[in-house]
Amino acid sequence: MEPKFSAVLFDCDGVLVDSESITNSVLRQMLIEMGWDISVEECxxxxxxxxxxxxxxxxxxxxxxxxxxxxxxxxxxxRDAALRTDLQAIEGAVQAVEAIHEVYGEKIACVTGADRAKVEMQLELAGLTRFFGDRVFSGMECAKSKPAPDVYLAAASSLGIDPSHALVIEDTATGASAGIGAGATVFGFSNIGPTSTDPQKLRDAGVSRVFGAMSELPALAVQ
Structure with a gap:
């Protein structure tokens, strides 16, 4: 098997770990405590x-x-206290990353809009740190976070690749816009969960394809 791309750049939340509902629940509770009776869907x-x-x-x-x-x-x-208690990897994500790591080696990275401490904690909890090592990039450490392309450009530069030859895996239109803005090929992950982005919204954002199970990804990334 050979890589189809120069590197695979994974978003974290909603792609590698099932964290969005946990994080959003904590945020919603804090907003309710402040007087905003916000619904789950609106949050x-x-x-x-x-x-x-x-x-x-x-x-x-x-x-x-x-x-x-x-x-x-x-x-x-x-948020972190809740994640430490309840976080799980997205179904099939560990196996998918392992398979892609076998082909791409160190040409994979975790590229997120979240703060570094949270992402590194989540990768550790999910058993994914061994695949990414120090190749974790946070948009909060860039001039602009997603949907700006800065963090993907930073990751590509660090890996020594042309961003137009990278594959980006995202689960939101915001993240997809960041990858596309960097010039990368973007695949959208939508598993139809409660916090999952509608496939059509990902297509409207410009992703090249949408897939619904992480078990599909290795075959899409290798040739």
Whole structure:
């Protein structure tokens, strides 16, 4: 088997680990405590796939509170406690990454819009750290996070590849836009879970194809 691309760049939340519903539940509870009676569906629609610090305006509008670094730190502490208790890998993700790692070696990376500490914790909990090593890239360490392409460009540069020859795996339109903006080929993962992006929305964002099970991915990434 040979690689089809120069590298495979994986988003983390919703692609490798089933974290979105856990994180969103913690956020929703904190917003309710602040007086915003937000539904599960609305919380998913507004916040999933986006950096929380960039979504301060709807929070201010509904609660009168301008979230700051201290508030975000409090959220992260509650979020991380919940993740340590409940996090699981996406079904088939460990096996898919292992198979791709066998072909691509160190030309794989985890490229996320989330904070590094969270992602590294999640990879460890899911048993994925051994495949990615230090090849973890956080959009929060770039000038702009997703949907800007900065973090994917940074990952490609670090791996020594042309981003237009990379395969990006994303589960949100925001993330897909970042990969496409970097010039990469983007495949959209949509497993029809409660926090999963509708396949058509991924297609509308410009992904090359949509797949619904991580077990499908190795065959799509090798030749």
């Amino acid at each position: 998913i629609r507004i916040f999933i796939g986006k950096a929380l610090k960039d979504q301060w305006e709807p929070i201010l509008e509904h609660t009168g509170v301008r979230i700051d670094d201290a508030w975000i730190s409090s959220f992260r502490a509650r």
